[in-house]
Amino acid sequence: MEDRRLRLSLVVPCYNERETLPGFHREVTKELALADVDYEIVFVDDGSSDGTREILRGLAGADRRVRFLSLSRNFGQEAAILAGLKSAAGDAVVIMDADLQHPPALIHTMLKHFRAGCDQVVARRTRTGEGRLYTLAARVYYKLVNRLLDVRLLNGASEFRLIGRTALDALLSLEEYSRFSRGLFTWIGFDQVVIDYENVVRTSGASKWNLRKRFDYGLDGIMSFNNKPLRLAIYIGLFFTGIAALYMFWAIGDAIVNGVDSPGYTTLLTAIVGLGGMQMIMLGIIGEYLGRVYYESKRRPHFLVREADGEQPWEAERQR
Ligand code: UDP
Numbered sequence: 001m002e003d004r005r006l007r008l009s010l011v012v013p014c015y016n017e018r019e020t021l022p023g024f025h026r027e028v029t030k031e032l033a034l035a036d037v038d039y040e041i042v043f044v045d046d047g048s049s050d051g052t053r054e055i056l057r058g059l060a061g062a063d064r065r066v067r068f069l070s071l072s073r074n075f076g077q078e079a080a081i082l083a084g085l086k087s088a089a090g091d092a093v094v095i096m097d098a099d100l101q102h103p104p105a106l107i108h109t110m111l112k113h114f115r116a117g118c119d120q121v122v123a124r125r126t127r128t129g130e131g132r133l134y135t136l137a138a139r140v141y142y143k144l145v146n147r148l149l150d151v152r153l154l155n156g157a158s159e160f161r162l163i164g165r166t167a168l169d170a171l172l173s174l175e176e177y178s179r180f181s182r183g184l185f186t187w188i189g190f191d192q193v194v195i196d197y198e199n200v201v202r203t204s205g206a207s208k209w210n211l212r213k214r215f216d217y218g219l220d221g222i223m224s225f226n227n228k229p230l231r232l233a234i235y236i237g238l239f240f241t242g243i244a245a246l247y248m249f250w251a252i253g254d255a256i257v258n259g260v261d262s263p264g265y266t267t268l269l270t271a272i273v274g275l276g277g278m279q280m281i282m283l284g285i286i287g288e289y290l291g292r293v294y295y296e297s298k299r300r301p302h303f304l305v306r307e308a309d310g311e312q313p314w315e316a317e318r319q320r
Pocket residue numbers: 012013014015016017046074075076077080096097098099101206207208209
């Protein structure tokens with residue numbers, strides 16, 4: 001590679017972040033001025049309805065290192081990040097939330113690891129200030145998922161990470177429609193370093209995640225890797241069939257020895273309801289996979305862009 005400064009792209013998904021953006025831009029530029037890099041900031045407006053787009057137009061107009069894409073509607077954080085990654089041109093890309101919950105100062109540490117030859121740097125937050133119950137649920141979830149389903153998800157890892165060009169191109173070559181990017185980042189491999197940071201509580205605007213969304217996201221994490229849940233369903237099925245068989249033998253034996261005298265409505269009802277529920281869950285799992293196949297087969301784009309502004313700063317150089 002010719003002798004030039006490292007090019008860093010910052011990818012920032014924004015959904016209704018009007019209030020946080022000016023502060024974010026100020027903080028980040030301040031921090032990046034200290035790093036020995038050429039940088040661009042790629043904001044992706046994920047179909048905001050609060051005038052985020054106007055703010056971004058302003059930022060792109062005032063700072064030539066800022067550009068933005070605006071998606072035609074709200075496609076979700078995953079899609080917004082993907083849009084930014086596809087458009088980013090740097091040797092390395094840092095993905096970061098717009099709400100300053102990801103401390104910009106960590107970029108220096110990430111760059112240090114990248115310069116030392118690491119392809120991916122993941123920031124993992126402590127869960128301070130997140131609520132006991134939620135923290136516990138997260139701990140159990142990650143334990144279970146990693147044990148049972150043979151995936152390696154990191155508790156507390158966020159979208160805040162650096163990814164080098166080689167790994168990024170690998171990531172972008174995965175074209176699946178249902179993207180669970182935390183999993184994909186792990187799946188592609190390459191050298192990865194984890195750095196820890198203290199959780200920061202959001203100061204302005206509101207979180208776009210409610211309990212339901214988090215639950216869905218957790219389910220996505222389980223479903224989007226492999227067919228282990230289907231396997232699990234088979235084992236659970238076998239387990240209960242076994243129990244039922246044992247019970248049947250016992251009941252027959254009991255009837256022969258003691259005669260037929262067994263109302264046993266409760267047992268019966270429990271078994272019916274329990275097994276019915278179990279079957280519903282199994283069917284749901286199968287249906288979930290089928291649904292995924294359905295979506296994949298449509299081959300729809302992950303996002304649609306309505307407006308883009310700001311010039312990619314290295315374009316001119318590349319064309320020479
Ligand atoms: N975000 C997005 N699209 C969405 C939801 C969120 O682009 O549909 C962005 C949001 O603007 C923020 C980041 O994703 O920059 C993380 O969202 P948020 O802070 O609400 O999540 P939390 O930090 O509470 O997990």
